[in-house]
Amino acid sequence: MSFTRKMAWRNYLVEGFLILASLLIILPLLIMLFGSFMTSSEVLRFSLRLPQQWQFSNYTEVFREGGLGRAFLNGMLITSVSSILNIFTSSAASFILVRRETKMSGFLYMFFFMGLIAPMSTITTIRVVQWMGFYGSITSVILIYASLNTAFSVFLYSGFIRSIPKALDEVAFLEGANTFGVFFRIVTPLIVPVNATVAIMVFMSVWNDITIPLYFLTDSSDWTMPLSVYNFYGKYSRDWNLIFADLVLTSLPVLILYIFCQKYIVSGLTAGAVKG
Amino acid sequence: MNVSKKLYAYYLIWPALLIYSIFFVLPALAGLYYSFTDWRLDRDTIKFIGWDNFERIFTDRTLLLAIKNTAIFAVVTVIGKNLLGIALAVGLNMRLKTRNLLRAVFYSPSILSVLVISIVFTPMLRSDGTINRIFEAVGLSSLSQAWLTNPAIVIWTVAAVSIWQHTGFQMAIYLAGLQSISKEYYEAATIDGAGSWRSFRSITLPLLLPAININLMLTLIGGLKVFSEVFVLTGGGPGNASQVVGTIILRSFGEGSWGLGTAVNTLLFAAVTIIAIPLLIFMRRKEVSE
Numbered sequence: 001m002s003f004t005r006k007m008a009w010r011n012y013l014v015e016g017f018l019i020l021a022s023l024l025i026i027l028p029l030l031i032m033l034f035g036s037f038m039t040s041s042e043v044l045r046f047s048l049r050l051p052q053q054w055q056f057s058n059y060t061e062v063f064r065e066g067g068l069g070r071a072f073l074n075g076m077l078i079t080s081v082s083s084i085l086n087i088f089t090s091s092a093a094s095f096i097l098v099r100r101e102t103k104m105s106g107f108l109y110m111f112f113f114m115g116l117i118a119p120m121s122t123i124t125t126i127r128v129v130q131w132m133g134f135y136g137s138i139t140s141v142i143l144i145y146a147s148l149n150t151a152f153s154v155f156l157y158s159g160f161i162r163s164i165p166k167a168l169d170e171v172a173f174l175e176g177a178n179t180f181g182v183f184f185r186i187v188t189p190l191i192v193p194v195n196a197t198v199a200i201m202v203f204m205s206v207w208n209d210i211t212i213p214l215y216f217l218t219d220s221s222d223w224t225m226p227l228s229v230y231n232f233y234g235k236y237s238r239d240w241n242l243i244f245a246d247l248v249l250t251s252l253p254v255l256i257l258y259i260f261c262q263k264y265i266v267s268g269l270t271a272g273a274v275k276g
Numbered sequence: 277m278n279v280s281k282k283l284y285a286y287y288l289i290w291p292a293l294l295i296y297s298i299f300f301v302l303p304a305l306a307g308l309y310y311s312f313t314d315w316r317l318d319r320d321t322i323k324f325i326g327w328d329n330f331e332r333i334f335t336d337r338t339l340l341l342a343i344k345n346t347a348i349f350a351v352v353t354v355i356g357k358n359l360l361g362i363a364l365a366v367g368l369n370m371r372l373k374t375r376n377l378l379r380a381v382f383y384s385p386s387i388l389s390v391l392v393i394s395i396v397f398t399p400m401l402r403s404d405g406t407i408n409r410i411f412e413a414v415g416l417s418s419l420s421q422a423w424l425t426n427p428a429i430v431i432w433t434v435a436a437v438s439i440w441q442h443t444g445f446q447m448a449i450y451l452a453g454l455q456s457i458s459k460e461y462y463e464a465a466t467i468d469g470a471g472s473w474r475s476f477r478s479i480t481l482p483l484l485l486p487a488i489n490i491n492l493m494l495t496l497i498g499g500l501k502v503f504s505e506v507f508v509l510t511g512g513g514p515g516n517a518s519q520v521v522g523t524i525i526l527r528s529f530g531e532g533s534w535g536l537g538t539a540v541n542t543l544l545f546a547a548v549t550i551i552a553i554p555l556l557i558f559m560r561r562k563e564v565s566e
Contacts (some may be wrong), residue, residue: 208389
């Protein structure tokens, strides 16, 4: 009895402390959220208070001035195509890498794995893309994102596919299926949860990134939302209410994705990081 | 064995291998070569100049400072994100009423763009900003600082913002690791009379090792590659006080001194590889022994 009571006390203490600590996280985010509904003079105190009058017009103004509609569509196009491309190529490659237990497949696994470690060589990548003749295009950015995420995805898929019994494919082979058929009919349905994890991870990292668009999207009409926001931040440095509204808008897609797909993020982290 | 080789046709690897090789590996290899050239945007000819770029990096004060700052940022964020991450995970693995809510709150900043967080913190870190006003309100005005304009501390400030944003991600990986530890170990330890610190040291830490390894590697590599935080928060300033390798590469790109820029990148590549490979080998050995 006294033991459980001691435990309970300790839990309350920890809980109280963590709630206090969580305020450190919540307050800056609320300053941004509330600030996005203020007037441009009211927001300048940068302290936590509710807006005197909720200025919903900030959002419509930002959407018009910041050209966010176009940037939103660009971002959606780039993130969705590079995620889908990455899912197809990485899962297919991992399937073969895991199943063929040869020296070559071991070497190729390490070859992909190095991509998790090595930093991207930006300037020479530009050169390669220029040489191929599509520098500055959305296509180049999609391919670069797909390549940058290959290492991480192969890592996740390999860990998962290794846990699928080989006997399943062997039966299918005996029935006369070929590699392609086995991959699409047997393995693909089984790796749907990993597909979801990879899709979410790639989506979040690509959507939030500013580095690649900064180097590779030379035409501002191709920019994604965060880069447009950065540009807007430089131009409207006095109107913090509009800047905050801009920040909230660019965060909405990942927030919505997070709310609906939480369980895949957690299961992905478990499978990839801890077991893999 | 031979049969299985035939069955699993190689061609399914090709799409990933091609995209990865052309857009990641080929530029990396090309970078290795161009690091030893005087490649400039405004000149047609490219000459091989040996170690000149590297000599310049190690004698130029700004470039040296950038390397030093990158190292500080990496070390500070590795320590901060992992110590706080473990502490949060252990706390949020206990039976608390608000557990799920708190987990979501601590994780939430890491799903947002670095750009968003950096811009939100910019006005709060000014000398008349929210953070200093809070210090003054609680009678700690001696702690007030020009967080982003004092050259002596600016890189620490940037590191602190990064810790603020991403510790939740490390926490999530640690939580996943903690949940894979069987409760029976703790029950046995309690029966044997072990206190909570003893259980933590003898059960939690060793069994959390895979999660610790992956987190150390992720935070270290991420720290060495830092770019967006510095780019948005300070632009490398004041002066060059907060330049890091990532911002130096952007600057060389802008100035058209591409040979120098790729040399800086090659150094980063070498540093990351030298540090990460032993960690990797260690992890693989763990996997084999399991």
